[in-house]
Amino acid sequence: MDTNQSYTEADLVQLLKERDNRAFNYLYEHYSAALYGIILPIVNEQEVANDVLQEVFLNIWRKIDSYDPTKGRLFTWMLNIARNASIDMVRSKSFQNTRKNQPLQENVNWNTTAQLRNMDNIGLRKVLEKLKDEQRTLVELAYFRGYTHEEIAAMEGIPLGTVKTRIRTALIQLRNYLE
Amino acid sequence: MNVKEYIASGIVESYVLGLASKEEMAEFERMCAAHSEVRVARDAFEKQLEAHALNNSIKPPAHLQSQIFSEIDIELDKLRSTQNNGTVTDDYTPEPAPVVTLRWWKYSAVAAIIFLLASVGLNIYLAGQYNKVKRDYTVATTNFADTKQAMQTRLTDYENSLQVLKDTNMAVIKMKGVSNSPESMATVYWDTRTKDVYLFVNNLPEPASGKQYQLWAIVDGKPVDAGMLNWNDADGVAVMKNIPAAQGFAITMEKMGGSPTPDMDAMYVMKML
Numbered sequence: 001m002d003t004n005q006s007y008t009e010a011d012l013v014q015l016l017k018e019r020d021n022r023a024f025n026y027l028y029e030h031y032s033a034a035l036y037g038i039i040l041p042i043v044n045e046q047e048v049a050n051d052v053l054q055e056v057f058l059n060i061w062r063k064i065d066s067y068d069p070t071k072g073r074l075f076t077w078m079l080n081i082a083r084n085a086s087i088d089m090v091r092s093k094s095f096q097n098t099r100k101n102q103p104l105q106e107n108v109n110w111n112t113t114a115q116l117r118n119m120d121n122i123g124l125r126k127v128l129e130k131l132k133d134e135q136r137t138l139v140e141l142a143y144f145r146g147y148t149h150e151e152i153a154a155m156e157g158i159p160l161g162t163v164k165t166r167i168r169t170a171l172i173q174l175r176n177y178l179e
Numbered sequence: 180m181n182v183k184e185y186i187a188s189g190i191v192e193s194y195v196l197g198l199a200s201k202e203e204m205a206e207f208e209r210m211c212a213a214h215s216e217v218r219v220a221r222d223a224f225e226k227q228l229e230a231h232a233l234n235n236s237i238k239p240p241a242h243l244q245s246q247i248f249s250e251i252d253i254e255l256d257k258l259r260s261t262q263n264n265g266t267v268t269d270d271y272t273p274e275p276a277p278v279v280t281l282r283w284w285k286y287s288a289v290a291a292i293i294f295l296l297a298s299v300g301l302n303i304y305l306a307g308q309y310n311k312v313k314r315d316y317t318v319a320t321t322n323f324a325d326t327k328q329a330m331q332t333r334l335t336d337y338e339n340s341l342q343v344l345k346d347t348n349m350a351v352i353k354m355k356g357v358s359n360s361p362e363s364m365a366t367v368y369w370d371t372r373t374k375d376v377y378l379f380v381n382n383l384p385e386p387a388s389g390k391q392y393q394l395w396a397i398v399d400g401k402p403v404d405a406g407m408l409n410w411n412d413a414d415g416v417a418v419m420k421n422i423p424a425a426q427g428f429a430i431t432m433e434k435m436g437g438s439p440t441p442d443m444d445a446m447y448v449m450k451m452l
Contacts, residue, residue, distance in 0.1 A: 019255060028244060033236030034229075040237055053239055057247045061254060071208060072195065072221065075229040080197040091359060091444065123235045142198050148358050149200065154427060154451050155443065157400030167198065168189025175192055175224065178231045 009074055016064045024061065031075065032057075035082045041125045042086035042144050052089050056082045087146035127177045135170035142167055185210060186220045195224050340416035343368050343377050353381075354428055354448035360384070363447045367394070367428045368416065376405055376419040383447060386410060386432055393433045395441050396425035397451070407437045427451035 007015070007026065015023035035056060040049045059081050067077050124143070128136050141147045141155070149167070153160040180188070193199045194207045210217045343349065349368045356363035364381035378394055386392060391410070395402040405428065406419035429449035431441040 019258070024251065025248070028247070032244070033238045034232040036239040037232060037235050037237040046240075050240065050243055053243060054247050054250065058250055058254065061251050070211075073225045073229065075232070076195055076225045079228070079232065083197060123232070123237075126235070143196060146358065150451070151357055151446075151449065154397065154429070154449055168193055171192035171196065171198070172187075172189045175227070178227055 010069070013064070013067065013069060013074060016060075019061070024057075027060070028057065031078060034075075035078060037123045038079055038082045039086045041123050042083065043090055048089060048093070049086075052082070052085050055089075056085050059085065083143070084146075087144075090145075124174070127174055130177050131170055131173060135166060135173070138163065138167050139170050139174065182210075182214050182216055186217060191217075191220050191224050195221060195228060336415045340379075343416045344379075346370070348372050349377075352428055352450050352452065354430065354450040356382075356448050357446050359444075360447050365430055365448050367419075367450075369422070374421050374423050376422050378406075378408060378417045378419050379415075380408070380413040380417075383413070383430070389435050390432050391435045391437065392430050392447070393437045393441065394419050395429045395431065396422045397427035397429060398422075398425050400426075402429070402441050404437060404439070407433075425452070 007023070012023055012026070016027065032053065036049060036053055039052045039056070040046070043049050043052055056078070060078060063081075067074065071077075128139060131139065137156070138152060141152050142149070147155070149160060149163050152158075153163045156163070158166075190199065190203065190207055194204060199207060207217070211221060346368075348371050350371055352367040352369060354365050354367065363383050365383060366379045366381060368377040368379065370376075376394070376396075383392065392408040394405040394408065396405040397403070403422070403425070404420070405422050405425075408417055408419075408430075427450055429441070430447050431443070432445040432447065433442060
């Protein structure tokens with residue numbers, strides 16, 4: 001198996017759609033670590049991240065026919081599969097987890113900043129640190145915890161339009177720090 | 180908004196990172212198809228994001244690769260076996276039975292015996308059927324009385340529910356499922372005169388044992404307990420607490436008897452007014 005071979009994106013996608021084993025190996029060699037870097041800051045636990053990575057590659061294998069290159073690059077498509085699988089995993093775990101079903105302390109707001117976890121030095125989270133507190137919370141809730149803009153508006157007690165503008169401004173800033 | 184402003188609005192980043200709403204996504208895809216500048220901007224951000232992800236990659240444990248590829252092999256076998264679903268060939272042909280000749284009286288005797296056995300069998304079968312029908316009839320009469328009683332109780336419940344639905348002073352608030360459970364739905368009926376709150380479950384999963392749904396009124400950004408839902412009442416309109424003012428309603432699953440504050444991760448439906 002020659003994993004040093006490189007493909008154009010169009011060729012790679014074509015081979016993946018034919019379920020070509022070498023192409024999948026290439027994909028794993030080149031992108032598993034990048035995707036793992038996306039998954040880990042969301043799920044926070046290595047064991048869980050391993051399960052998610054496995055599911056992500058199986059999903060890529062199963063759903064490659066539905067990848068549409070006119071809507072974006074292959075990596076973006078995989079990134080979103082990885083992010084969604086990570087958020088789903090965190091949610092299904094927190095549903096099973098009785099610890100999390102205990103009531104929060106008295107006088108707690110809908111504000112969830114306090115519950116946010118600590119994995120600050122990885123991937124996009126590292127960049128997140130550079131944002132203002134208020135922006136960081138919104139991106140955290142939207143990108144890392146998968147809440148819709150409507151849910152965030154209700155949780156934070158801010159109008160929907162403001163949530164949307166603040167998140168977009170935050171993302172533009174985030175991008176400037178990405179270099 | 181011109182194309183330049185559209186590109187600078189943050190929609191590119193929002194779309195690529197998967198944070199855009201369905202409508203925004205559809206609009207963005209239309210804009211991409213219509214304006215090459217939008218496509219170029221999207222492509223540039225995607226490449227930047229990909230480069231960042233590659234630079235910030237974390238190597239997964241080595242054993243994962245073989246584990247994942249053996250799962251893929253299993254999937255591949257499954258795929259192939261459904262594709263070549265061949266037919267099973269059957270080469271078996273029965274041997275011809277030996278032919279024996281019988282005299283005429285032997286035929287008659289055999290026929291008489293067969294007839295007798297069949298007749299006895301039929302009698303036993305019919306007697307059994309008769310007894311079964313008799314038993315079923317008794318059971319059915321008792322069941323009928325019970326059912327009638329139960330139906331009457333249900334009818335009264337439904338009539339009460341209908342009164343709430345008919346009331347012209349009710350504010351009707353449809354709470355849609357949040358992304359945790361998009362199929363969920365429930366409706367709050369809020370009496371504008373008395374401020375009494377009623378809850379109707381359109382669709383919620385049955386709560387796990389020891390768990391109960393709790394209705395929250397959102398008052399000035401804070402959740403206020405609006406009562407527990409007794410699951411037995413969930414097929415009609417359930418009476419909840421009186422809420423004088425609120426900007427929204429939400430339902431979470433809590434431990435039996437309720438919690439002082441909601442568990443945000445177990446929210447099912449919500450509606451802001």
